[in-house]
Amino acid sequence: MDKKLDNLFDDQFTRLVTTLTSQGRLDAISKEFAEKKSDEERMSFILGLDAVQQHVVVPELQETKSSEVASRFRTEGNQLFCQKKYEASVACYTRSVLHAPHYHHQPSDCPDSELALAYANRSAALFHLEQWLDCLADIGHALHCSYPRRLGYKLYTRKGQCLTRLGRYEDAVKSFRSSKEAISDAGLDSRRRTTLTQQLDGFIEKGLEAAKCTELLGNVGADPFFSVCSDRLQPELAKDCRNGIFPSLSASCDVTFSPDRGRYLVAKRDILPGEVVLVEKPYSSILLPDNYAHYCHYCYKFCYSLAPCPKCTEALYCSDACRMASLKSYHGYECGLLGVLQRSGVGKFGHLALRTILQVSCVDVIRYRNMLTRGEFNSITTPLLQGCDLDGLYLPTNYRTIHCLITHSDDRAVSDLFRRSVMADFLLKCAKEVRYFDDCSESPNDDVLPFVGGLLLSHLQSFPCNAHEIAEFELDKENLVESAPRELGAAIYSTLSLFNHSCDPAVNRNFYGDVCVVRAIKTIRRSDEISDNYGAVYAVHPREQRRRLLESQYYFRCNCEPCRCDWPLYPCIEDVRPTWRCTGCRASMSDDDSGLLTCERCPCRKSTSERLSTLVSSQEKYEAAFEKLMTCDVDRSLAGLLEYLRVLDNNICLPWREYNNCQEAVKQCFSVMSNCHVIKK
Known part of the structure; x- marks a missing residue:
């Protein structure tokens, strides 16, 4: 890992300001910058500053795969495995999987066996952790990656043992028989071969007996607790139960507008606790770096048997389907860039802003710019419908819904806007480095770059006020009361962003992958506001602390009922x-x-x-x-x-x-x- 990347943007920005100050240019540049009224104008100005172009540079991106590094992590994992530190060994084996050179088309193309060995060793650790399904997945990965034939019997035996634990006795017998066949390739002496064969015959006999009993008596079933955290069905809103303009919302909700409060939601009828009021897929989302080693980079599922991106040493996936979807969507651009983004200091909102742009093709960005230039959205004059398409629909898949979110530019200090503009320039250079603009029929000229930079700058302002964390509940089944959510990632949801805040919210957010489901947690009477919470809760935080938090990040002074009446903290x-x-x-x-x-x-x-x-x-x-x-x-x-x-x-x-x-x-x-x-x- 290149330590030079740590806080790269912060260091570059500090050097930029130091240079401008020493040259006596900072005040004049700040004054001229303050006169710019739009994000596109601000970016055009930044792109024209020689000092910015000199100091803000994107480094070499790709951190290549390495058999040597993969072997080192695998050896470290083996040492931990011998000490029976199985969780820690899994972490090392996963890092070995990440760094091992990857086959490109067929398993025979694999440059060496490091990848297969890492998968196989991880499967052994997962077996001891009783993670049967993940163990099976890793065995499959190892066999697919040309695992050495002389060792294959070990994997087939382990596979049979996993299948036995899962009650899949007929499949287990097949695996044990495959192991018997593979022993002939193992190069073992006759005594060892005989011992293993007898052991496998015993497994096969027991498996056949268990299969007969299962057929007669039926399966006893899984651990009843397993259903608590197995994949549950994500709630959906039936088509005829959705709001006609805002289809992520239930038909029980309406969106209204007032000059002092902006857009907000109200109930069209009484809404009872537990009712679903919103189901929305984000326009874009990111997984936070701390979760890369244990969660799928695309669907955010926790998984021990993650498989790597074939090129970079950052992204891991729970399935080939997720890997392919990620590569087709955003990772095709971001591959090799993740190390820069996670360590440079642009933060989660910087990464999310760039991904939001990368998910819109350059061709579509230029088409959108041309539509704005021609005034095609001028017919949408009411603030309530800002972000709607030309058919009057507020669709979460429409980039315009994200672009029209409030930025609070007028509330920001010049220094704040200047720093965000320079960060937008850094992200714009990242987009150029990964050849984002190569898809355009026209080259990135003086019009395109300021426009795309302006979009990035807009997101860097609006996302801190509108983006949401994607959470996962960490459940201690022995102590549910102390169980709590943790942040997995960040996402931008166009309709969810329309909920206003209350220190006594009416709804609660939960996530299925990155899909947000909002449910009522109190009775909401007809015409009452449907309020969310921005992180300041009356029972936990004193009123003045809540108000300071909300004013500093969201630019409003809260006047909800708990604030007006100064409701007490929970103990009181x-x-x-x-x-x-x-x-x-x-x-x-x-x-x-x-x-x-x-x-x-x-x-x-x-x-x-x-x-x-x-x-x-x-x-x-x-x-x-x-x-x-x-x-x-x-x-x-x-x-x-x-x-x-x-x-x-x-x-x-x-x-x-x-x-x-x-x-x-x-x-x-x-x-x-x-x-x-x-x-x-």
Whole structure:
């Protein structure tokens, strides 16, 4: 790994500013730059600065495969394997897989056996970790990569043992028989060959007996806990249940606009807790570098048996399908560039901005520029519909929805815009280095480069305010309460970006791969806003801290109900004497000595004992559901938790601690149902 890449952009920018300062040019350049009104004008100015072109340079990209490096990591993995440190050995074998020279077309083209040996050794470690499916995958990889014939019997034996553990006895018998056949190529002495043959005959006999028993009695089934984190079906919105203009949204939602709040979502009807309000694939997404070694670069699935990009030493994939899709989409350009992007200091938003552009062909970018020049979108005058196509649809696959996201250019300091513009120039040079512009019929001239640079600059401003993290739930099945999400990647979602913030949000986000599913976590009344959360929650963060965070990153001062009323932090939330809610007008009710509740807004009066009875009855069901959740029985707990939320919504005014508890339990259920990985202690 080239240490010269670490913080490369930051170092280049520092040297640029130092040079301009020493030349006495910084103030004049800043003043002239401040006069530029559009991102394209800013980039045209940056591209014309000799000092920028001198200091901002993209280094050599490709870090080549190396048998020597692969062998070194494999040897390190072998040492850890002998110490029974199987998880650590898998990590080393994966690095060996990454660096091993890769066959290009057929297994016989493999330059050496390093790749096959790395796969085979990793399969042995995975066998000890009882990762049967991943072990089988690696055995398949090794055999496909011309694993030495003299060692093949070991893989077939291991394959048979994995299949036996999975209850696939007939397939296991076939593998054991293949191992017997392969022994003849092993060059073993007769004594060793006889011992192995007898051992395999025993495996075959037991496998045949087990297969007969399975046929008679049926399979006993998998570990019931396995279903908790197996691939669950991603929720979908039926075509007739989608919003007519914003198809990622449910028909229960509408988008509206006001000058002071911009675009935001409201409910067209009452929405109950648990209802899906959005399902959206991002326009573009990235996996964060810390996750490269364990997650598929394309679908973000956790996988031990990842296979590498055939050229670079960064990207790994869970399947050939993901590898091919990645190469056809963005990795064909990014291959060899990932090392620069992850270590140069451009950060996740810089990488995401570049990938967003690379996913639009240069031909389509020029076509889009020409449409803007001709004013083809001028007919879309209302702010509500900005980003819609000419048919009036706000499609998540349409680049224009991303380009039209707010950038807050007017709120930014000149120094902030200047740094982002120089970063856009760095990313533009990356695009040139990977021959992005070669697809254009016209060469990148004085018009194309400032335009594409302007698009990059726009994204570098809008993404910090609009992009979302892709999360995965790290589940400790022995301690669900302490289980928590971790960040896998970052993505830009055009419709999800339209949700405004509340410190008491109405919805919760979960991810299936990089697809975002948004569900209601409270009852949302007709015409009420459907609010998301930008990372500042009233029960966790004091009001002033929340407001500082939101103002610094999102450029607004929060005035949601928890901020207006300064709701308490979780430890101080009331949990003894609730404030009752009127079921008619939804105002609060006061409790008098006569045992009656009186609405503070309308004439409604209710019996305190009746309301308590309703609450206690529902609370008992909630506690039973909560106990099921503690054993990760999501399917049997979720309905009871959602029902209790509905009862609390109808009867209790917030804040109320048990409401927070129930809401968090519902969120844990949704987390287990989506991207979820069981961690081992």
